[in-house]
Amino acid sequence: MIQNRSQTAPRSRNHSRTQDINTRLSSTRVHQPNIANKLSPTPPLAVPRNISIPKTSGKRNDRLYKRAKSAPPGSRPHSSSILDIRGKYFEQNGKTFDMMSYLKSRSFPRRIHRLINETPNNASENKTEDNSSSPADDDAEDALSASQIGLKNKQLLERRRGLHRQRSMNRSGARAKIMRTFHRVLLICRVELIMAKHSIDLVPATKKQISWSEKRHTREAAEVLFSKSLYQKQPMIYSHVPKWAEVILRKPPTERTDREIMQIHAMMQGLLAYDKFTRRIQIAMCRSMRFLRIKYPRVILRKGHVGQAFYFIFSGSVFINIEGLHVETNEVVYKTVSILQRGDAFGEVALLRNIRRTASVAVKEDVELMVVDKYVFGKVCSEIYEREMREKLEFCRNLPLFKHWREEAIKRICQDSQIHEYKANKIIVRNSKDEEDWIYFCMEGRCSVTKALEFNVRPKHSSSFVSRRLEEENCYRGWYLSLGVTDSETGRTRSYSTEVEIMNELQISIEQIDLRKIAKTHIVDDDYEVMSRNIKEKEAKLKKMGGAEEVLFSFGKSYNHLPHCTGEAQYCLIKKDDKRCSLFESNRSTRSADIDIEKTCVKRRKSIELTTLLNEEFTAGRLNTRTAYLNIATMKKGDVFNLGEVLQPTGRQLILVSHNAKILQIKKQTFFKHATRESLLIANVLALENNYPDDDTLYYTFRQQCLWEEVKTSVLQQTMDKINVTQNERDEEPSKKMFTAKQRAKSARQVSRKFF
Ligand SMILES: Nc1ncnc2c1ncn2[C@@H]1O[C@@H]2COP(=O)(O)O[C@H]2[C@H]1O
Numbered sequence: 001m002i003q004n005r006s007q008t009a010p011r012s013r014n015h016s017r018t019q020d021i022n023t024r025l026s027s028t029r030v031h032q033p034n035i036a037n038k039l040s041p042t043p044p045l046a047v048p049r050n051i052s053i054p055k056t057s058g059k060r061n062d063r064l065y066k067r068a069k070s071a072p073p074g075s076r077p078h079s080s081s082i083l084d085i086r087g088k089y090f091e092q093n094g095k096t097f098d099m100m101s102y103l104k105s106r107s108f109p110r111r112i113h114r115l116i117n118e119t120p121n122n123a124s125e126n127k128t129e130d131n132s133s134s135p136a137d138d139d140a141e142d143a144l145s146a147s148q149i150g151l152k153n154k155q156l157l158e159r160r161r162g163l164h165r166q167r168s169m170n171r172s173g174a175r176a177k178i179m180r181t182f183h184r185v186l187l188i189c190r191v192e193l194i195m196a197k198h199s200i201d202l203v204p205a206t207k208k209q210i211s212w213s214e215k216r217h218t219r220e221a222a223e224v225l226f227s228k229s230l231y232q233k234q235p236m237i238y239s240h241v242p243k244w245a246e247v248i249l250r251k252p253p254t255e256r257t258d259r260e261i262m263q264i265h266a267m268m269q270g271l272l273a274y275d276k277f278t279r280r281i282q283i284a285m286c287r288s289m290r291f292l293r294i295k296y297p298r299v300i301l302r303k304g305h306v307g308q309a310f311y312f313i314f315s316g317s318v319f320i321n322i323e324g325l326h327v328e329t330n331e332v333v334y335k336t337v338s339i340l341q342r343g344d345a346f347g348e349v350a351l352l353r354n355i356r357r358t359a360s361v362a363v364k365e366d367v368e369l370m371v372v373d374k375y376v377f378g379k380v381c382s383e384i385y386e387r388e389m390r391e392k393l394e395f396c397r398n399l400p401l402f403k404h405w406r407e408e409a410i411k412r413i414c415q416d417s418q419i420h421e422y423k424a425n426k427i428i429v430r431n432s433k434d435e436e437d438w439i440y441f442c443m444e445g446r447c448s449v450t451k452a453l454e455f456n457v458r459p460k461h462s463s464s465f466v467s468r469r470l471e472e473e474n475c476y477r478g479w480y481l482s483l484g485v486t487d488s489e490t491g492r493t494r495s496y497s498t499e500v501e502i503m504n505e506l507q508i509s510i511e512q513i514d515l516r517k518i519a520k521t522h523i524v525d526d527d528y529e530v531m532s533r534n535i536k537e538k539e540a541k542l543k544k545m546g547g548a549e550e551v552l553f554s555f556g557k558s559y560n561h562l563p564h565c566t567g568e569a570q571y572c573l574i575k576k577d578d579k580r581c582s583l584f585e586s587n588r589s590t591r592s593a594d595i596d597i598e599k600t601c602v603k604r605r606k607s608i609e610l611t612t613l614l615n616e617e618f619t620a621g622r623l624n625t626r627t628a629y630l631n632i633a634t635m636k637k638g639d640v641f642n643l644g645e646v647l648q649p650t651g652r653q654l655i656l657v658s659h660n661a662k663i664l665q666i667k668k669q670t671f672f673k674h675a676t677r678e679s680l681l682i683a684n685v686l687a688l689e690n691n692y693p694d695d696d697t698l699y700y701t702f703r704q705q706c707l708w709e710e711v712k713t714s715v716l717q718q719t720m721d722k723i724n725v726t727q728n729e730r731d732e733e734p735s736k737k738m739f740t741a742k743q744r745a746k747s748a749r750q751v752s753r754k755f756f
Pocket of ligand 1: 301307320337338345346347348349350351356357358359360361
C-alpha cells in the first residue's frame with residue numbers, strides 16, 4: 001500500500017496541511033454517502049501525498065466527535081461529521097480515495113490504526129448480517145460505532161498531546177537549567193579573574209618576574225622558553241606501596257595492561273635487589289608480581305619448608321634466622337644472621353638450588369613484599385643468578401688462594417658468597433675486629449684499608465725490629481709530645497700549630513699517601529730477613545701439626561670461638577622438642593639479646609661514608625688530637641681483606657673503604673668447611689705476605705713523615721724569611737709586601753714539595 005501510494009503521490013509538499021484537510025472535508029460534504037458505496041469493493045488506493053491531516057485536525061475531529069456523542073440515539077448525525085466519511089470514499093482532483101486507507105496511511109499511532117481497522121469490519125459485518133435494516137438505522141449504527149471509536153481516538157489523542165506537552169516542558173526546563181548553570185559559571189569566572197587581578201596588583205612583582213612575564217608573552221619566547229622539565233617524568237620514590245599499585249598488583253597477570261606494568265616497573269626502580277636484574281627480566285617480573293603486606297610479628301618463611309616464591313622487600317624489615325646446634329650443650333640454637341630491609345630480597349636459595357628453605361624469615365617491622373612466584377622466577381630470574389655464579393667461579397678459579405682447591409669446594413664457596421658493589425668513599429667494613437662472617441675479595445675497582453691511629457694509646461711493645469728501633473729513639477714519648485697530647489709521664493700538654501697543620505695535610509691526602517709503601521722503603525734488607533724468617537717459622541710450625549682437622553681447628557679457632565658461636569651473648573636457647581618455640585618467640589626473646597648484632601648489622605647496612613666518619617670525629621674533637629686516619633694499604637683486583645685476621649688474629653681495627661669497588665664476600669664458615677690442609681697453608685702464606693704494617697711500624701713511619709715535613713717546612717720558612725727581609729730592605733713600603741705567617745708556611749710547604 002505504501003508502495004502504491006509513493007508511486008502515485010505527487011512529490012510536492014507545498015500545500016499546507018490545513019488546506020488539504022479542508023479541501024478533503026469539503027469534498028466529503030458534497031459527496032453524500034450511501035450503503036452501496038459502503039459495501040462496494042475498495043478501489044486501488046491512490047492517496048496523494050499532498051493530502052495530509054494537519055496537526056490541528058485533531059481539534060476539528062474532536063469537535064465532530066463531540067457533536068456525534070451529544071446527538072440523541074437514533075438521530076442522524078451531522079452530515080459534516082467525520083462519521084460521514086469513515087469507511088467511505090471521497091473524491092479529490094477527479095480521483096476516488098478510500099478514507100479508511102487514507103487514515104491508515106497517515107502516521108497515526110498503531111493503536112489508532114488497530115481501532116480503525118476493527119471498526120469498518122465490524123460495521124460491514126453488522127451490515128451483512130442485518131441487510132434488511134433501514135438506511136436510517138444503518139446510519140445510526142454507523143454513528144454509534146463511530147462515536148465509540150471517536151471516543152477512543154480522542155482519549156489517545158489527548159494522551160498524546162499530554163505526552164507532547166510534557167516532553168516539550170522537559171526540554172524547555174533542561175534548556176533553562178543549562179542556561180542558568182552557564183550563567184553561574186560565567187559569573188564565578190569573572191569574579192575569580194577580578195580577584196586574581198586584584199591580588200596580583202597588591203603583590204609587587206620582582207624585576208625577574210616582570211621580565212619573565214614580558215618575555216613569555218611573545219610568540220618567539222614561548223618557543224624558546226619551552227621548559228622540557230615540565231613535561232619530564234620525575235622519578236618518584238615511594239616509601240610505601242601506593243593504592244593504585246595495590247589495585248594493579250591484585251589483578252591477574254593477564255588483565256594487566258602494558259601501561260600498568262610500566263607503572264609498577266617505575267615504582268620498583270631504586271630497589272637494590274630489583275635493579276640487579278636486566279630490564280627484560282624486570283618487566284617479566286612486574287607482569288606477574290603479587291603484593292603482600294605482613295604485620296609484625298609473623299613469620300614469612302620457615303627453614304626446611306618447600307620454596308614457592310621469591311620476595312622483594314618494598315618497605316619494612318625482616319630477620320633472617322638460622323638454627324644450629326650448640327657446640328657444648330648440643331641444643332638447637334637460633335641466631336639472627338642478618339636483617340634485611342627495603343631494597344633487599346630473599347628466598348632465592350631454595351628456588352635456585354631446588355632445596356628446602358635454608359633459613360627462617362620473620363617480620364621485624366611491618367613489611368610490604370613483592371612476591372615473584374617460583375615458576376616465573378625459575379623462568380626469568382635464574383638467568384641472572386647463573387651469570388653471577390659464573391662470574392664468581394671464574395674469579396675464584398683465577399685466585400692464587402684457590403689454586404689447589406677442588407672444583408666442588410670452589411662451587412660450594414661461590415654458592416654461599418655474595419657480590420656487592422660499593423660507590424666511592426663508602427665504608428664496606430667499619431671495624432674489621434667486629435667482622436665475624438665474611439672474607440672480602442676485591443673483584444673490580446679499588447679499596448683502601450684505613451687504620452685509625454690512636455695517639456693517646458701507647459702501642460704494645462712487640463718484639464719487632466720497628467718497635468725496638470722506636471724504643472731506641474724514644475719515639476713514643478717524643479711523638480706524644482710533638483702532637484700536643486698529654487704526656488702520661490709528665491702530665492703536661494704541648495701543642496705545635498705546625499704539627500697540627502701537618503696532621504691536617506695528612507688527613508686530607510689520606511688517599512695519596514700509602515703508608516705501607518713508605519713503611520717498606522724504610523725497612524732495610526736485614527729487616528726483611530727477619531720478616532721472612534718469621535713466616536718460615538710459622539710455616540714450619542703449621543707443618544708440624546698433624547691432620548687437616550687440627551689445622552682447620554687451629555685456623556678456624558678464632559672464628560669458632562667467637563661469642564655468637566658459643567651461644568653466650570647473642571643466642572637464644574630453644575629446646576629441640578619444643579615445636580612451638582617458633583622463631584616468632586625466638587625473635588621476641590632475642591630482641592634484647594640480639595641488640596648488638598642488630599646494631600652492627602644496621603650500622604653496616606647504612607654504609608656511611610669516610611668523610612662522614614671523619615666529620616663525626618672532628619666534631620667530637622678526636623681528630624688530629626687523639627686519632628689520625630691513615631691509609632695503610634690499597635686493595636686491587638684479587639686482593640683479600642680480613643683473611644689474615646682470621647688466620648692470624650691480631651685484634652686490630654681496620655676500616656675498609658670503597659673506591660667504586662666490586663666485592664666478593666665469602667662466608668668464613670664455608671671457607672673453613674671446604675678448605676684442605678694445603679689450601680690453608682697457602683692461605684696463611686698469602687695472608688702473611690699481604691700483611692699490613694703493624695701499629696709500631698705505622699707510628700714509626702708516621703712520625704718519620706711528620707718530622708720530615710717539619711724539617712722541610714722550617715728550612716723553607718727560614719729561607720723565605722731571609723728572602724722577605726732582603727726584599728723589605730729594598731722596598732720602600734715593606735709592610736704591604738710582607739707575607740703573613742700563614743702564607744709563609746703555605747708557600748714553604750709548596751716549595752718543599754717541589755724540591756723533595
Ligand atoms: N646469611 C644470610 N644472609 C642473608 N640472607 C640469607 C642468609 N641466609 C639465608 N638468607 C635468605 O633467607 C632465605 C630463606 O629461604 P631460601 O633458602 O630460599 O633463601 C634464603 C636467603 O634468601
